Amino acid sequence: xxxxxxxxxxxxxxxxxxxxxxxxxxxxxxxxxxxxxxxxxxxxxxxxxxxxxxxxxxxxxxxxxxxxxxxxxxxxxxxxxxxxxxxxxxxxxxxxxxxxxxxxxxxxxxxxxxxxxxxxxxxxxxxxxxxxxxxxxxxxxxxxxxxxxxxxxxxxxxxxxxxxxxxxxxxxxxxxxxxxxxxxxxxxxxxxxxxxxxxxx
Numbered sequence: 001x002x003x004x005x006x007x008x009x010x011x012x013x014x015x016x017x018x019x020x021x022x023x024x025x026x027x028x029x030x031x032x033x034x035x036x037x038x039x040x041x042x043x044x045x046x047x048x049x050x051x052x053x054x055x056x057x058x059x060x061x062x063x064x065x066x067x068x069x070x071x072x073x074x075x076x077x078x079x080x081x082x083x084x085x086x087x088x089x090x091x092x093x094x095x096x097x098x099x100x101x102x103x104x105x106x107x108x109x110x111x112x113x114x115x116x117x118x119x120x121x122x123x124x125x126x127x128x129x130x131x132x133x134x135x136x137x138x139x140x141x142x143x144x145x146x147x148x149x150x151x152x153x154x155x156x157x158x159x160x161x162x163x164x165x166x167x168x169x170x171x172x173x174x175x176x177x178x179x180x181x182x183x184x185x186x187x188x189x190x191x192x193x194x195x196x197x198x199x200x201x
Contacts, residue, residue, distance in 0.1 A: 021052070031057040033092040034084040036154070038064045042182050043098050057084050062119065063103030063150065064095060065126050066157040078161070085163050085173070093164075095154045096178040097147035104146045108134055129153040144179065148188070148196050151177040155190075 007014075016022060035045045036059045045051065045058055059080045067077050084090045097104075106113060107127055113120035127134075133149035155175050158164050167173035177190030188196035 025054050029054050029057070029088065031055055031084075031088055031090055033057070033094055034059060034081065034090045035094045035096065036060075036064050036066065037094075037096040037180075038062065038098055038101055038103065040098060040101065042100075043096070043180060045096070048096075048180060048187065057088060057090060059084075062122055063101065063126055064097055064154060065103075065122065065150075066095070066154045067125055068157050069160040069162070081158070081161055082163055085167060091172060092174045092176060093158065094176045094178055095151050095158070096180055097151040097154075098180040099142040099144060099147060099182045101143060101147050104143045104150060105141075108137065108139075108143060108146050126150055126153065129156075142181070142183070144181075144196075148177075148179050148190075151179060151190065152194070 031054060033056050035056045037043050037045055039060045039062055045056055049056065059077060067075055103123060107123055107130060130149055130153065133146055137145035155177050158175060164173065179188040179196050186198050188198050190196050
């Protein structure tokens with residue numbers, strides 16, 4: 001923690017806050033995309049995309065899960081999606097799963113999560129749609145089939161939001177599915193055929 005604190009305390013000296021780019025950040029944010037991904041500390045959207053401050057609006061949670069539209073009670077994910085589209089006007093949403101995902105691993109192994117009731121309740125949102133994949137995916141610690149299947153399902157959940165559907169129907173929004181391989185750095189993109197492929201560099 002000391003190293004993190006030291007870097008935070010000296011951040012002002014490592015960034016050019018007198019530059020036009022940093023001064024513009026105080027005037028507002030105009031991100032190009034909403035990036036929905038896992039809370040996993042190995043998955044860093046700005047590092048993966050090379051984004052600068054202000055370029056991506058992030059939504060992170062365990063397993064990059066998008067709760068179905070209309071669940072009762074307050075929902076941070078729904079609020080973030082609404083704000084990104086209605087206020088910030090983003091035109092692209094990326095759902096990015098990743099290899100070696102703890103959330104997907106817990107679903108695949110059927111772990112007893114009774115000591116983690118919040119985690120158990122959260123993962124229950126993703127479990128039903130993943131049942132067939134969970135039953136057939138091989139026991140691979142990187143979990144590509146499960147994580148990629150989850151990305152596809154979360155894109156479908158996004159489409160249940162009226163604000164998303166309206167923009168898709170009018171051509172004002174594009175959805176993207178990505179799978180990030182932690183141990184190689186490869187980013188696989190979901191194609192029109194439903195498969196994930198690495199683009200040539």
